[in-house]
Amino acid sequence: MKKIVVLVSGGGTNLQALIDAQKNGQIINGKITCVISSKPDVYALTRAEQNQIPTRVLNRKDYPDIASYSKAMLTALQQEQADLVVYAGFMTILDETVCHAYPNQMINVHPALIPSFCGKGFYGLHVHEAALKKGVKLSGATVHFVTEVCDGGPIILQQAVEVQNKDTPEILQKRIMEQAEWKILPKAVSLFCQDKIRVVDGHVIVEE
Numbered sequence: 001m002k003k004i005v006v007l008v009s010g011g012g013t014n015l016q017a018l019i020d021a022q023k024n025g026q027i028i029n030g031k032i033t034c035v036i037s038s039k040p041d042v043y044a045l046t047r048a049e050q051n052q053i054p055t056r057v058l059n060r061k062d063y064p065d066i067a068s069y070s071k072a073m074l075t076a077l078q079q080e081q082a083d084l085v086v087y088a089g090f091m092t093i094l095d096e097t098v099c100h101a102y103p104n105q106m107i108n109v110h111p112a113l114i115p116s117f118c119g120k121g122f123y124g125l126h127v128h129e130a131a132l133k134k135g136v137k138l139s140g141a142t143v144h145f146v147t148e149v150c151d152g153g154p155i156i157l158q159q160a161v162e163v164q165n166k167d168t169p170e171i172l173q174k175r176i177m178e179q180a181e182w183k184i185l186p187k188a189v190s191l192f193c194q195d196k197i198r199v200v201d202g203h204v205i206v207e208e
């Protein structure tokens with residue numbers, strides 16, 4: 001059984017999708033063993049507590065820089081004996097020491113079809129604002145491995161979602177969460193836990 005550590009920073013609806021999938025037996029050979037938040041008092045922590053999942057807070061504001069924060073995160077992940085680290089709405093970019101310690105063992109969900117609307121500054125509602133500003137007719141979500149390049153690691157799963165005429169960033173965000181993120185994140189986690197994901201020359205091959 002692989003130990004899954006989930007990193008959060010906010011409301012935690014993607015964490016909830018993982019918890020629900022776990023309850024429904026859809027995370028095969030994996031268990032969420034810890035939730036770590038970069039902020040205190042976020043609802044994601046409440047969701048974990050309501051489901052008897054141990055939590056830790058590593059408050060980004062308690063650390064002077066990314067290097068010291070990354071070091072503390074690495075220590076926490078090692079203490080938790082993480083086999084898989086999931087960024088579920090985790091809004092802090094860690095330095096390369098962390099992703100080098102967990103090569104192809106950290107996955108992130110991003111609310112757009114990478115390589116569109118991704119990289120530094122593209123997070124949360126900003127992603128959907130940019131998609132609407134451009135006028136794309138399709139957006140969606142991507143689950144990918146985390147590397148030192150922000151949103152640049154090997155792509156595991158993507159799901160497209162239609163943009164509609166009267167969309168606001170909030171409406172588009174909700175549709176992308178419901179139709180894409182909450183589905184492909186648990187699916188990718190389960191595939192990983194079953195050792196069904198291989199990375200060859202920077203590309204993911206999924207054994208269905």
Ligand code: GAR
Binds near residue numbers: 181
């Ligand atoms: C989600 O849409 C997630 O994809 C996005 O933030 C939201 C967090 O929601 N993540 C990023 O933008 C990371 N670059 P949640 O806390 O309800 O899961």
